[in-house]
Amino acid sequence: MAIKPSPKTASPPPEVVQIIEQFELSQNYVQGWFAVPSINPPSSHVGQAHLCGPGLVDAYQQIAPFLGNKLLTRSLRTMDLLNGCGHQCDVCLANAALPSKMFSFASLKRLFQEPNFLLMLQSSLRFGSSGDLLDHPDAIKIINMILWETRDLDRAIQTRTGNKERFVLKVFTNYRPNLETKLDELVGIALRHHDRLKLVISLPLNKSDIINLKFNSYVVSRPNIFAKKHHYSPDGLLRAESLHRNICVQDVRHPRILFTSGRTLPQEYLANKCDDPLIVEADREICYRDRGLVKTYFNPDALWLMVYTTMYESNTTRAFTPLSPDNLPVFSQLPWHPDFPTPPNWPGKKGAERSWQEADLLMAQTKASGQQPRRSRMLRK
Numbered sequence: 001m002a003i004k005p006s007p008k009t010a011s012p013p014p015e016v017v018q019i020i021e022q023f024e025l026s027q028n029y030v031q032g033w034f035a036v037p038s039i040n041p042p043s044s045h046v047g048q049a050h051l052c053g054p055g056l057v058d059a060y061q062q063i064a065p066f067l068g069n070k071l072l073t074r075s076l077r078t079m080d081l082l083n084g085c086g087h088q089c090d091v092c093l094a095n096a097a098l099p100s101k102m103f104s105f106a107s108l109k110r111l112f113q114e115p116n117f118l119l120m121l122q123s124s125l126r127f128g129s130s131g132d133l134l135d136h137p138d139a140i141k142i143i144n145m146i147l148w149e150t151r152d153l154d155r156a157i158q159t160r161t162g163n164k165e166r167f168v169l170k171v172f173t174n175y176r177p178n179l180e181t182k183l184d185e186l187v188g189i190a191l192r193h194h195d196r197l198k199l200v201i202s203l204p205l206n207k208s209d210i211i212n213l214k215f216n217s218y219v220v221s222r223p224n225i226f227a228k229k230h231h232y233s234p235d236g237l238l239r240a241e242s243l244h245r246n247i248c249v250q251d252v253r254h255p256r257i258l259f260t261s262g263r264t265l266p267q268e269y270l271a272n273k274c275d276d277p278l279i280v281e282a283d284r285e286i287c288y289r290d291r292g293l294v295k296t297y298f299n300p301d302a303l304w305l306m307v308y309t310t311m312y313e314s315n316t317t318r319a320f321t322p323l324s325p326d327n328l329p330v331f332s333q334l335p336w337h338p339d340f341p342t343p344p345n346w347p348g349k350k351g352a353e354r355s356w357q358e359a360d361l362l363m364a365q366t367k368a369s370g371q372q373p374r375r376s377r378m379l380r381k
Contacts, residue, residue: 015292128172
C-alpha cells in the first residue's frame with residue numbers, strides 16, 4: 001500500500017499568524033496545516049491486515065513527549081482510535097480521511113494507567129470526531145478498559161465538584177448494519193454505566209436510504225432501548241425515541257436545513273432528501289465569530305492543535321497542525337474556545353466569540369479582498 005505525502009490542505013487564520021510572528025516561532029516547528037487531522041491519508045481503503053500490522057500505533061509513545069507538561073493539564077476532551085473514518089458518509093461535516101493507522105489496545109491500556117495522562121483529561125472524553133470508534137476491532141474492550149482505568153479520576157472529579165460532575169465518556173457512532181453486534185455491545189455498556197457513558201447513534205444523510213431503512217428494523221426489534229410506539233415520516237423512515245437519557249439518536253437522514261461546510265454530497269442529490277431544502281452556504285458569520293479560537297485533539301497521527309477557521313482557510317472550517325514540545329509554548333498563547341472548559345495552565349486563557357457586528361465586518365472585508373474560499377466538493381460542479 002502506497003501512501004502519498006499529503007498536500008497542506010489548510011492555512012492558519014490571521015489571528016494565528018499574528019501569534020506566530022509575535023513569538024517568532026520557527027517554521028521548522030510547524031509540520032503543516034491540514035483541513036482534516038490526517039498527515040498522509042491513503043487514496044483508497046486499506047485492509048485490516050495493514051491496520052493490525054504496520055498501521056498499529058503506540059498511543060503511549062505518541063503522547064509521551066507531552067506527559068507532565070503543565071500547559072496541557074485538563075486540556076484533552078476529544079480523541080479518536082483511528083486517524084480517519086471507514087464509513088465515508090456522503091455528507092460528513094468533518095470530511096474525514098480514510099483510516100490508515102489505529103492505536104493498539106495494549107498501548108491505550110498503558111496510557112490510561114499513566115497518572116500524567118489522566119491529568120491531561122477534562123471531565124469528559126469524546127470519541128467520534130474525525131473517526132468512528134466501532135471501526136476498531138477492539139472497540140468494546142477499549143471502552144470497558146477506559147471506564148475501569150478512569151474510576152479513580154471519576155471519584156476525584158466528583159470530590160472536586162461536590163458530586164456535580166462525573167468523568168463521562170461520550171461516543172458518537174454511525175449506524176451500520178454490519179456493525180449491529182458491536183453496537184449492541186456498546187448499548188449494553190451504556191445501560192450498565194448510565195452515569196459514565198453517553199452514546200449517540202448517528203443516522204447519516206446518504207445518497208440512498210438502503211442503510212437508513214434497515215435502522216427501522218433495528219429499532220423495532222429492540223423494545224428495551226427504543227419506545228414501542230413508532231412514528232414514521234412520509235418517506236418511510238422511523239423517528240426513533242430512546243428510552244434512556246444517556247442513549248440518543250442523531251437523525252440527519254432527510255434534513256430540512258443542510259450546512260455545506262465540509263460536505264461531499266453533490267447538490268443534485270438534495271432534491272431526493274426533502275422538498276425545498278434550506279441550503280446554508282459555507283461562508284457564515286458564526287465562523288468569523290470563532291475564527292482563531294482553539295482546542296486540542298488526539299488521534300494516531302498526532303496530538304493536534306485544532307483551530308476554528310472560515311472557508312477561506314479550510315473547507316472544513318477547521319485547521320489542524322501537530323503539536324510538539326517546541327511549538328506548544330507559542331500555540332498555547334492562542335485563546336481557548338469558550339464552549340469548552342479552559343485548561344487551568346493555558347496561557348492564552350479563555351477566548352471570547354466576536355459580536356455578530358464584528359463578524360459581519362470581517363466577513364465583508366474578506367470578500368472585498370478578493371480571496372477565494374476553499375470550496376467543499378459538494379459545491380463543485
